[in-house]
Amino acid sequence: MRFFDSHSHLQGARFDEDREAVLARAAAAGADTIVVCGEDVASSEAAVALDARTDHPRLLATAGFHPHEAAQATEDALDRIEELARKSPVAAIGEIGLDFYRDLAPRHVQRQVFDAQLAIAARLGLPVSVHSRDAEGELQPHLARFANESPLPGQGRALGALHAFGGTLEQARKYVEMGFLVSLTCSAGYPRNDEARLVAAGLPLASLLIETDSPALPPQARRGTRNEPANVRVAAEVVADARGISIEAVAAATTANAEALFSAIPAMEASA
Numbered sequence: 001m002r003f004f005d006s007h008s009h010l011q012g013a014r015f016d017e018d019r020e021a022v023l024a025r026a027a028a029a030g031a032d033t034i035v036v037c038g039e040d041v042a043s044s045e046a047a048v049a050l051d052a053r054t055d056h057p058r059l060l061a062t063a064g065f066h067p068h069e070a071a072q073a074t075e076d077a078l079d080r081i082e083e084l085a086r087k088s089p090v091a092a093i094g095e096i097g098l099d100f101y102r103d104l105a106p107r108h109v110q111r112q113v114f115d116a117q118l119a120i121a122a123r124l125g126l127p128v129s130v131h132s133r134d135a136e137g138e139l140q141p142h143l144a145r146f147a148n149e150s151p152l153p154g155q156g157r158a159l160g161a162l163h164a165f166g167g168t169l170e171q172a173r174k175y176v177e178m179g180f181l182v183s184l185t186c187s188a189g190y191p192r193n194d195e196a197r198l199v200a201a202g203l204p205l206a207s208l209l210i211e212t213d214s215p216a217l218p219p220q221a222r223r224g225t226r227n228e229p230a231n232v233r234v235a236a237e238v239v240a241d242a243r244g245i246s247i248e249a250v251a252a253a254t255t256a257n258a259e260a261l262f263s264a265i266p267a268m269e270a271s272a
């Protein structure tokens with residue numbers, strides 16, 4: 001069985017001591033591809049550097065400013081993200097979005113920086129990896145503009161992933177209608193997370209992705225520890241249980257969905 005971990009932060013300092021061992025465990029667990037997401041310029045550059053690694057598992061980089069870092073996203077810094085994404089084989093612009101739970105940057109700044117990065121993604125024809133917390137209902141106007149400007153729908157491709165989705169099934173359905181995929185984490189298995197299991201059961205399988213968001217959101221049995229991509233199987237199990245289907249079916253569908261979403265990357269490598 002092959003799994004596609006569509007969101008992680010493997011370039012972070014919490015993996016500096018044992019990153020190769022973490023990657024070996026991921027490979028042994030069938031986590032064939034792992035997306036490594038940027039949160040600012042330095043972490044996006046570090047993700048791109050990891051992407052150049054040729055061993056198994058395959059690593060794909062994204063570049064972008066997390067909403068927590070939005071106050072640091074000067075015009076110059078956003079230009080560097082765009083340049084990085086132009087010159088390197090990044091799989092998506094991300095992670096970008098709105099976080100009205102921790103509010104680490106003023107909300108109007110978060111919105112401006114989100115829009116600026118959606119515009120970069122539209123210009124480059126890249127999908128986006130979207131973070132939202134206590135802002136699931138607020139994404140709509142931003143994402144609707146992106147849906148209009150992006151060339152991806154015209155190519156029959158999805159617009160991006162709503163990562164670690166924490167909203168309602170009704171909200172998830174709206175974003176699926178707009179052309180986004182919805183990504184669930186191991187936290188969908190937490191006892192109080194009934195809504196995530198409704199999302200897992202209620203969306204078409206063709207609209208779902210799985211991820212670990214490592215080092216965050218470890219499986220229920222390992223709460224309080226560092227999460228790692230080898231645990232992506234747990235997210236697949238939660239989705240399989242919620243839908244009453246096999247984990248093999250979830251692994252196959254979510255891998256195919258993720259491959260199609262991030263498919264610019266093999267194409268760029270092939271032409272290089």
Ligand SMILES: [Zn+2]
Nearest residue numbers: 007037095213
């Ligand atoms: Zn993340």
